[in-house]
Amino acid sequence: MSIDNNFSSIIKEIQKDINETLIRYPFPDKPKYLYDPLKYILKGKGKRLRPILLILTGNAFELEGSDLKNAAIAVELLHNFTLVHDDIMDNDQVRHGQPTVQKKWDTSTSILAGDAIFVEAQRLVGKINTNSQKIYNRFNDVALDVCVGQAYDKEYEGKVEITLDEYLHMIENKTGALIGLCVEIPALLSNQDSKVCEELRDFGYNIGKSFQIQDDILEIFSNTKSMGKSLGSDILSKKQTALTITARKMVPKEWSDFCYIIKDYSIEQMIESLRSFFIKHNIYSEAKSLSDKYLQNGLDNLLSVPKANRNELKLFTNYLKNREY
Amino acid sequence: MSIDNNFSSIIKEIQKDINETLIRYPFPDKPKYLYDPLKYILKGKGKRLRPILLILTGNAFELEGSDLKNAAIAVELLHNFTLVHDDIMDNDQVRHGQPTVQKKWDTSTSILAGDAIFVEAQRLVGKINTNSQKIYNRFNDVALDVCVGQAYDKEYEGKVEITLDEYLHMIENKTGALIGLCVEIPALLSNQDSKVCEELRDFGYNIGKSFQIQDDILEIFSNTKSMGKSLGSDILSKKQTALTITARKMVPKEWSDFCYIIKDYSIEQMIESLRSFFIKHNIYSEAKSLSDKYLQNGLDNLLSVPKANRNELKLFTNYLKNREY
Numbered sequence: 001m002s003i004d005n006n007f008s009s010i011i012k013e014i015q016k017d018i019n020e021t022l023i024r025y026p027f028p029d030k031p032k033y034l035y036d037p038l039k040y041i042l043k044g045k046g047k048r049l050r051p052i053l054l055i056l057t058g059n060a061f062e063l064e065g066s067d068l069k070n071a072a073i074a075v076e077l078l079h080n081f082t083l084v085h086d087d088i089m090d091n092d093q094v095r096h097g098q099p100t101v102q103k104k105w106d107t108s109t110s111i112l113a114g115d116a117i118f119v120e121a122q123r124l125v126g127k128i129n130t131n132s133q134k135i136y137n138r139f140n141d142v143a144l145d146v147c148v149g150q151a152y153d154k155e156y157e158g159k160v161e162i163t164l165d166e167y168l169h170m171i172e173n174k175t176g177a178l179i180g181l182c183v184e185i186p187a188l189l190s191n192q193d194s195k196v197c198e199e200l201r202d203f204g205y206n207i208g209k210s211f212q213i214q215d216d217i218l219e220i221f222s223n224t225k226s227m228g229k230s231l232g233s234d235i236l237s238k239k240q241t242a243l244t245i246t247a248r249k250m251v252p253k254e255w256s257d258f259c260y261i262i263k264d265y266s267i268e269q270m271i272e273s274l275r276s277f278f279i280k281h282n283i284y285s286e287a288k289s290l291s292d293k294y295l296q297n298g299l300d301n302l303l304s305v306p307k308a309n310r311n312e313l314k315l316f317t318n319y320l321k322n323r324e325y
Numbered sequence: 326m327s328i329d330n331n332f333s334s335i336i337k338e339i340q341k342d343i344n345e346t347l348i349r350y351p352f353p354d355k356p357k358y359l360y361d362p363l364k365y366i367l368k369g370k371g372k373r374l375r376p377i378l379l380i381l382t383g384n385a386f387e388l389e390g391s392d393l394k395n396a397a398i399a400v401e402l403l404h405n406f407t408l409v410h411d412d413i414m415d416n417d418q419v420r421h422g423q424p425t426v427q428k429k430w431d432t433s434t435s436i437l438a439g440d441a442i443f444v445e446a447q448r449l450v451g452k453i454n455t456n457s458q459k460i461y462n463r464f465n466d467v468a469l470d471v472c473v474g475q476a477y478d479k480e481y482e483g484k485v486e487i488t489l490d491e492y493l494h495m496i497e498n499k500t501g502a503l504i505g506l507c508v509e510i511p512a513l514l515s516n517q518d519s520k521v522c523e524e525l526r527d528f529g530y531n532i533g534k535s536f537q538i539q540d541d542i543l544e545i546f547s548n549t550k551s552m553g554k555s556l557g558s559d560i561l562s563k564k565q566t567a568l569t570i571t572a573r574k575m576v577p578k579e580w581s582d583f584c585y586i587i588k589d590y591s592i593e594q595m596i597e598s599l600r601s602f603f604i605k606h607n608i609y610s611e612a613k614s615l616s617d618k619y620l621q622n623g624l625d626n627l628l629s630v631p632k633a634n635r636n637e638l639k640l641f642t643n644y645l646k647n648r649e650y
Contacts, residue, residue: 031473031476031477031480032480033476033480034473034476085440088432088433088436089433089436089437107414107432111410111436112472112476112479114436114440115410115440115443115472116472116476118443119465119472120469122447122461123462126461133451133454133457133458136447137451140444143444143447144445144448147359147441147444148356148359151359151437151441152356152358154358154434155356155357155358
C-alpha cells in the first residue's frame with residue numbers, strides 16, 4: 001500500500017469511528033422536541049474534518065484514550081452548533097446533504113437544538129481530566145471567536161467597502177480559531193509549552209484562511225450536490241467572499257458593470273457567468289494563490305510538532321487543499 | 326433598623342453591585358453587530374434574583390472573593406441567554422422593561438447575542454479556581470436541564486392532555502434547576518459533602534416550582550408594567566400554566582365553555598374574565614396553596630445550611646413569596 005493509500009485509510013477509519021460515536025450518541029428519547037432534531041443533525045453527512053485533525057494531532061503527540069476522543073467529539077459538536085444557528089441566520093435550506101433543521105422543523109426548534117448541542121459539547125469538555133481548566137478556557141475563548149467571526153460576517157453583508165484584510169480577519173475568527181483549537185487541544189493534553197501552542201494556533205489561522213478561501217472558490221466552481229449546500233448562496237446573499245473582494249479590488253469597473261448585467265440572470269446563468277468572469281480576469285487564480293500561500297504558512301507552523309510524527313498532519317493539510325467539496 | 330429593613334438593604338446592595346458589574350462588563354467595541362446587543366441586554370432591569378441568591382448562600386457558607394462573584398455573574402448570564410432565545414421562540418416583545426433583542430434588531434442578531442452571552446457565562450465559570458471541574462460540570466448539566474425544560478414547554482403548547490405532574494416536571498427543569506445551581510455552587514465552593522449539595526438542589530426544585538406557579542399567577546393577576554412582559558402572553562400562546570391546568574382538572578366543563586366564550590374577547594376583557602373565573606372557581610387559591618407548599622418544602626431543605634447563617638436565605642425565600650412582579 002502506498003503512503004497515500006495508507007493515509008487515506010487512516011482518515012477513513014477515524015471518520016467512521018467519529019460517525020459511529022455521533023450516531024450512537026446516548027441521547028434520551030424525551031423530550032422529542034429537543035432530541036429528535038439532535039439525532040437528525042448528528043446523522044448528517046459532515047466531513048468530520050475537525051475531529052479527524054484533532055485525532056491526527058493527538059497521534060503526532062502520541063496520545064490516546066478518552067480525553068482525546070471526548071475532545072474530538074466536542075469540537076465536532078461545537079462546529080455543528082454554529083452551523084445550525086448560522087443556517088437560521090443565513091436562511092440556508094440544505095446542510096450535510098439533508099434539509100436544515102429550520103427547514104425540516106422550524107426556527108424555534110432549530111435555536112434550541114443548536115443551544116443543546118453546544119451544551120453537550122461543554123459536557124464532553126467537562127469530562128477531560130488532563131489540563132482540564134486550561135482546555136475548558138481555550139474551548140470557550142474559541143467559541144467566542146466563532147461568534148465574533150459570524151458577527152463580522154453578518155455585519156459585512158452587502159458592504160462594498162470591506163477590504164481583503166477585514167475579510168481575512170473575519171475568517172480567522174469564524175473558521176481559523178476552531179481549526180487551531182483542534183491542534184492546540186492535543187498539545188495541551190500532552191503538556192506542550194505555550195510556544196508550541198501558539199504555533200499551532202497560528203496553524204489554525206493559516207489553514208482556516210486557506211480553507212475558507214477555497215470554500216468560496218468551491219461554492220462557485222463546484223456543484224451543489226457535492227458541496228451539500230445551495231450553490232452560490234453566499235454570493236446571492238451578498239456575503240463577502242475572497243472572489244468578490246478580489247474582483248472589486250483588481251477590476252472595479254468591470255466588476256461593477258458585470259454585477260449590473262447579471263442581476264436579472266437565473267441562478268444557473270449567474271453561476272456560469274461568474275465562473276467565466278473570475279477566470280478571465282485572473283481572479284480565480286489570484287484567490288487560489290492566496291489560499292495556497294496560507295496553506296504553505298500552515299505547513300511551516302507544523303515544524304513545532306515532533307518530526308517523527310509530523311507526516312500525517314502534513315498529508316492531511318495537503319488533503320484539505322485537494323478536496324473537491 | 327428592623328431585621329426586614331436590614332435584609333432589604335442587604336439585597337439592594339448585592340443587586341446594585343451585580344448591576345454595576347453587568348453594565349461595566351468589559352466588552353470590546355467591535356463587532357458592533359455582536360456587542361451592541363450584549364450591552365443592551367445587560368442594562369435591562371432584571372431582578373437579579375439568581376445572583377442575589379447565590380451571594381446570600383455564599384455568605385451563609387462564609388465565602389467571599391472572586392470565585393463567588395464570577396459564579397454569581399455566570400448564573401445571571403446563563404439566565405439571560407435563555408431569556409434572549411426564549412423570547413425569539415415565544416415571539417415576546419418586551420423583556421426587563423425594554424423591547425426584546427429580536428424586536429429592536431432582528432432574529433439573527435438575537436440568536437447570536439444569546440449564543441455569545443452563554444459563552445461569556447462559560448468563560449466566567451472557567452475563572453473559578455475552587456472545585457472548578459465539578460462546578461463546570463454542574464453548570465452545564467443545569468444548562469441542559471434548562472434546554473430540556475424549554476423543549477417540554479414548547480412541546481406542551483396547546484395540548485389539553487398535559488397533567489399537573491408533567492407541568493411540574495417541566496418547570497423543575499426550566500426554572501428549578503438553575504435556582505438549585507445558585508445554592509449548590511457556593512456549597513461546592515466551600516467543599517460541602519454531596520448530601521448537602523443534594524438537599525440544596527432539592528431546594529432549587531421546590532423554590533423553582535413555587536416561583537413558576539407564582540409567575541403564572543402574577544401574569545394574570547399583576548399588571549404589565551411591573552411584570553415587564555406582555556400581560557397574559559403565556560395564556561394567549563396556549564402555554565401550559567398552573568392556572569389553566571388546574572382549571573381543566575377541577576372544573577373541566579366550565580373551563581371548556583369559558584374558553585369558547587372568551588376566544589373573541591379583547592386582551593383586556595380576556596384578562597378580566599380569567600381573573601374572575603380563577604377566583605370564582607377557587608383555582609387562584611388552589612394554585613397559591615401549591616406555590617406555598619413548595620415554598621415550605623424549600624424552607625425545609627435549608628436545614629442543611631449552617632444554622633447560624635441560615636436566616637438571610639430564609640428571608641430571601643419568603644421575599645420571593647411576597648414579590649408582586
